[in-house]
Amino acid sequence: MNVAVIGTGYVGLGTAALLAHIGHTVTGIDISEEKIAMLQRAEVPIHEPGLDALLASVQSRLTWTTSYDAVAAADVVFICVGTPPGPDGTPDLQYVVSAAASIAPHLNGHTQVIVNKSTVPIGTGDYVTRLLEENSVTFHAERHAVVSNPEFLREGTALHDSLYPDRIVLGGSPDAVAHMTRLYAPLIEQTFVAPASAPRPETYTRPAVVKTTLQSAEMIKYAANAFLALKISFANEIAGLSERVGADIEEVMTGIGMDTRIGSRFLNAGLGWGGSCFGKDTQGLISAGREHNYDMPILQAAVTVNYRQRQDVLQKLIRQLRTLKGKRIGVLGMAFKPDTDDLRDAPAHDLIERLHGLGATVVAHDPIAMPRASREWAHLTYHEAGSVEQVFDRADAIIVATEWTDYRTLDWNALTPRMRRPLIIDARNIIRNPIDAQVEQIGRDAPAAEEFTMDTSL
Known part of the structure; x- marks a missing residue:
């Protein structure tokens, strides 16, 4: 055709x-x-x-x-x-x-x-x-x-x-x-x-x-994205409680994901969703409900939890540094997810904006998205890092905002000596082994000497 x-x-x-x-x-x-x-x-x-x-x-x-x-x-x-x-x-x-x-x-x-x-x-x-x-x-x-x-x-x-x-x-x-x-x-x-x-x-x-009908097809798209967004927010909400009671969110999500009624996908706790779909489509359903005088509290809660996650990551940073005025903070990752240069509703955007507002100097890096960010994020104040090493130089802390493979495979112990203070806020839980730095993750303690492996043989 x-x-x-x-x-x-x-x-x-x-x-x-x-x-x-x-x-x-x-x-x-x-x-x-x-x-x-x-x-x-x-x-x-x-x-x-x-x-x-x-x-x-x-x-x-x-x-x-x-x-x-x-x-x-x-x-x-x-x-x-x-x-x-x-x-x-x-x-x-x-x-x-x-x-x-x-x-x-x-x-x-x-x-x-x-x-x-x-x-x-x-x-x-x-x-x-x-x-x-x-x-x-x-x-x-x-x-x-x-x-x-x-x-x-x-x-x-x-x-x-x-x-x-x-x-x-x-x-x-x-x-x-x-x-x-x-x-x-x-x-x-x-x-x-x-x-x-x-x-x-x-x-x-x-x-x-x-x-199916036009209306059902349109609803299928919105409902599918809203449900996936809800799963991510659910994982993040459970992660918050896991931190407080001493549970490990990855062990918890592995355990519930084995239930075939639930499934293991979209249960990764972290910085929350971004991009052009989940937030927009969830809000689209909420606004459709509003037009028909129908409240959708579950979807509204999913949105609230998602954006709260970005603030929670900043609170982890503030608890350690007390004040961000005069501090140099590195941000690893700008795209909303790896393997794309899409910056729409990227969590890193909110982090950079808030960090600057709190008085910090921000140095950001992304393997792919930096040229696009220089055009689309011209309203933000930050320094582009020409290399990963520049993010670590004299940094008081590093935030991992996007789980790029490039960051998963970093030699962290070779990079942290460049920092003024070796503090890593790993908002994507990508650090899997102990490193010579203070590490905070989402919903779990920093990696111990012996990594947890769930026995699924029984």
Whole structure:
């Protein structure tokens, strides 16, 4: 099929690469001339492992443009634009509205499916249908249908999640969903050749296909992210109590994660979630409940616990240093998670802002995200470290804010002598062996000489 993808962010680029790889002809559209120029030069504007190689391998089936003219020839049009939270937590749909209004004049006489890939509030599918109808003289309800096809990608593993998904959710009319099933047939049947950058797992067979209504598909996306956010906040809340009663949060989460009703994923205590999804989508559900006069106290508590975690990490620092005025604090990690340069709602942002406000000098480092931070965090006051060693130089304390592999494998004992005071606030629990420094972790004591190993043989 001919496919148009509106938006060249994480979702749009991943969608374009996936569809081109499984055999479709794809045109990527973005209003940013800078982004399109980069893509036309075969430069990828985001960091996602393996994405550059995959895009390069399908160049013959990919075109990049700022013009919506390609919509006229498309069988399927994906809307993959941002829906950032507004001041009250309600998703801002201005980019979705703009995309739909720009698509509408280019609709033609053949069957075309418009796909909401963006995370949108329940009811947006119907709203987009009305926008198309109002802005197109050729709109016809039997030929032009809107489908909700939410993404479930994790930044850092987006290629794997795109090519080998747990499930594909398709919400819309039966005819439109059937059209999408044909589009995704090579993905559903797994008949495509796996790229070298993302080999097919040996145990993987094929994804489940969930066919449902527009409203249910939109709710599935929000509910899934909110539940994962809740699991992380639950782990962090239990971590706080574990510290006070002498329990080890990792032992506790290992024990409960073995219960198949619970599962072990998303139970890692630490600095809390960040990124573009969990906070926004959880707040989106809360605001939807508010619109319908329905309180959602569990989700509100998950949000409260998550952002409290950032303050708790600072309190650990203050308990040790008493005052931060005149202190030099190193921050290891700026991206909200490893293997991405995404800085949206990154915990490190709040730490840097608060540390500076308390009078500290902040030196920050990230293996990938520093160039992007210099643009997007220009409002913050901190020093960029050209190397990890510079973070440790004369530091009164170090905070581990992102669990990059580069930091997991550091020779800590070689670096801590550079510090004025060897104090490490390991907010991601990555230090696994004793080091020559005072270490504070989340929900557990610092590593002892003999590491704990749970016996699961009984």
